[in-house]
Amino acid sequence: MSVPTSWMPKASMSRIHIHWTAGGHDANATDKKSYHILVQGDGTLIRGDRSIKANEKGSGMTPASHTLSANTGAIGVSMCCMGGKGVKESPFAAGKFPMTRVQWDKMVEVVGTLATRYGIPVTSKTILTHAEVEPNLKIKQKGKWDITRVAFDSSLVGHKAVGDKIRQGVAAALDGSSSPAGSDIPAAMKPSKFQVTGVKPSTLSFRDGPNGAKKGELPETTVVERLNEDGNWSQVRTPAGFVGWVASEFLSPA
Numbered sequence: 001m002s003v004p005t006s007w008m009p010k011a012s013m014s015r016i017h018i019h020w021t022a023g024g025h026d027a028n029a030t031d032k033k034s035y036h037i038l039v040q041g042d043g044t045l046i047r048g049d050r051s052i053k054a055n056e057k058g059s060g061m062t063p064a065s066h067t068l069s070a071n072t073g074a075i076g077v078s079m080c081c082m083g084g085k086g087v088k089e090s091p092f093a094a095g096k097f098p099m100t101r102v103q104w105d106k107m108v109e110v111v112g113t114l115a116t117r118y119g120i121p122v123t124s125k126t127i128l129t130h131a132e133v134e135p136n137l138k139i140k141q142k143g144k145w146d147i148t149r150v151a152f153d154s155s156l157v158g159h160k161a162v163g164d165k166i167r168q169g170v171a172a173a174l175d176g177s178s179s180p181a182g183s184d185i186p187a188a189m190k191p192s193k194f195q196v197t198g199v200k201p202s203t204l205s206f207r208d209g210p211n212g213a214k215k216g217e218l219p220e221t222t223v224v225e226r227l228n229e230d231g232n233w234s235q236v237r238t239p240a241g242f243v244g245w246v247a248s249e250f251l252s253p254a
Helices: 028-036 101-118 130-137 159-175
Strands: 017-018 037-039 045-047 076-077 127-129 153-157 193-196 204-207 214-218 223-230 233-237 243-247 251-252
Touching: 017 101, 028 045, 028 076, 076 101, 101 159, 127 130, 127 159, 130 223, 159 233, 193 233, 214 243, 223 243, 223 251
Parallel strands: 017 076, 017 127, 037 076
Antiparallel strands: 037 045, 193 223, 193 251, 204 214, 204 243, 223 233, 233 243
């Protein structure tokens, strides 16, 4: 597990916000007050001073204030980078402390672990960068551009391109997981469970997106967790931890 269990207390959380600190490659005291989990330049993890539980609605605790007017129910994950002189979005300049590939990969792993622990689906409104908060959630953010560019991949330009790349990585990480974390999540916090019905004597196609390429099959009576919906399609997680899409008409509440 990429995140220690003790760092992930029971809490009702609905989103994960991904940031950079606009500082050096090592976490400082201010960073620790602002974010729940920090990824340093070499990929090591640092726990912030505020518990994830503190950002639960009605906790009465001092929250990690990582996102303007959008901290309730949101976990703050930040990469320690992009600080110092000369850093700018356009023309892009990463400065003395650019985001490293090892940070990115570790961040994706961390977000996948948190998404599993707290039952957070992989969507553009639930797992998103700080730069996506204003366009996706309609909450004004004073021109934040973390993350619209990355130093190690010039092809990623703009909040949507970067956010989609992160979500693709998280979905792939979840798809390969055979032992989802957080088995002690309270029942009320877990995604709704459904059973595959009406496919006998055949099986239900398991796809990589709504009406996407087939990557597997689910037999009758398989119980899955529904993470998201898109029209007549449902994103589900199987008992083995694989994430994919199925036709909603073949799911009934379990």
